[in-house]
Amino acid sequence: MREPAIHIENLKKRYGEGDTAVDALKGVDMTVWPGEVVGLVGPSGSGKSTLLKCLGAVIEPTAGRMTLGGHTIFDEKWMINDLRTLRRDRIGFVFQAPYLIPFLDVTDNVALLPMLAGISNAEARKRARELLGALDVGHRAMAAVSQLSGGEQQRVSIARALSNHPPVILADEPTAPLDSERALSVVRILNQMAEQFQTAIVVVTHDEKIIPTFKRIYHIRDGRTYEEAGEGRHV
Numbered sequence: 001m002r003e004p005a006i007h008i009e010n011l012k013k014r015y016g017e018g019d020t021a022v023d024a025l026k027g028v029d030m031t032v033w034p035g036e037v038v039g040l041v042g043p044s045g046s047g048k049s050t051l052l053k054c055l056g057a058v059i060e061p062t063a064g065r066m067t068l069g070g071h072t073i074f075d076e077k078w079m080i081n082d083l084r085t086l087r088r089d090r091i092g093f094v095f096q097a098p099y100l101i102p103f104l105d106v107t108d109n110v111a112l113l114p115m116l117a118g119i120s121n122a123e124a125r126k127r128a129r130e131l132l133g134a135l136d137v138g139h140r141a142m143a144a145v146s147q148l149s150g151g152e153q154q155r156v157s158i159a160r161a162l163s164n165h166p167p168v169i170l171a172d173e174p175t176a177p178l179d180s181e182r183a184l185s186v187v188r189i190l191n192q193m194a195e196q197f198q199t200a201i202v203v204v205t206h207d208e209k210i211i212p213t214f215k216r217i218y219h220i221r222d223g224r225t226y227e228e229a230g231e232g233r234h235v
């Protein structure tokens, strides 16, 4: 049976305790299938970052259930001990800023995670060059990070997120600093990568330029999600 890449049920997150407690997630449900790119949209303070951090096993939910690829990761508590390995091997992160390592060249920025996962340096660099080629920055593979434009750096950060072939990528405002053309190019690449690697991609965004491109959108308001079919406009 085909398993969802991400499935969460009634996920809750409370920050703090007592009178000052904040219920950031009040019972969130979400399902994302392999190869899908879904949008996560909502006003400031609605819980988007909190949900993304829970999905990325960066913070611990307070209650609920979460499975990745059919494996139960959280069921009222963490169900696995080694969250660091889970994050390294099964979840790719793309942020608003690329956060590349300035003293490594472009190839090694992408090859680093596979190397840390135990893949030989030669194999990791080969994989990095293939990904950079797929993302149309292959010609910058030997360059220093500082020599790249903002859009090129963001594409390198997407290559890095894909470098361990994770089943899930979490992207937090990945197009915010980019102009319209480059933002749509990043979305096109995310869609291609989702299809090619059957990766499930969740994109948190306020970006009006890219919202019409999603086939499915989760709106989050006051700590709860509401699903909507998107326009899925071709880019």
Ligand SMILES: Nc1ncnc2c1ncn2[C@@H]1O[C@H](COP(=O)(O)OP(=O)(O)OP(=O)(O)O)[C@@H](O)[C@H]1O
Binding pocket: 015, 016, 022, 023, 024, 042, 043, 044, 045, 046, 047, 048, 049, 050, 051
């Ligand atoms: N570490 C924290 N401690 C206490 N409250 C927090 C913490 N982080 C977030 N919150 C609160 O949880 C709620 C949801 O915050 P979150 O950052 O998830 O929202 P968001 O939708 O990502 O907002 P934005 O679009 O402004 O980044 C807000 O009320 C916020 O003040």
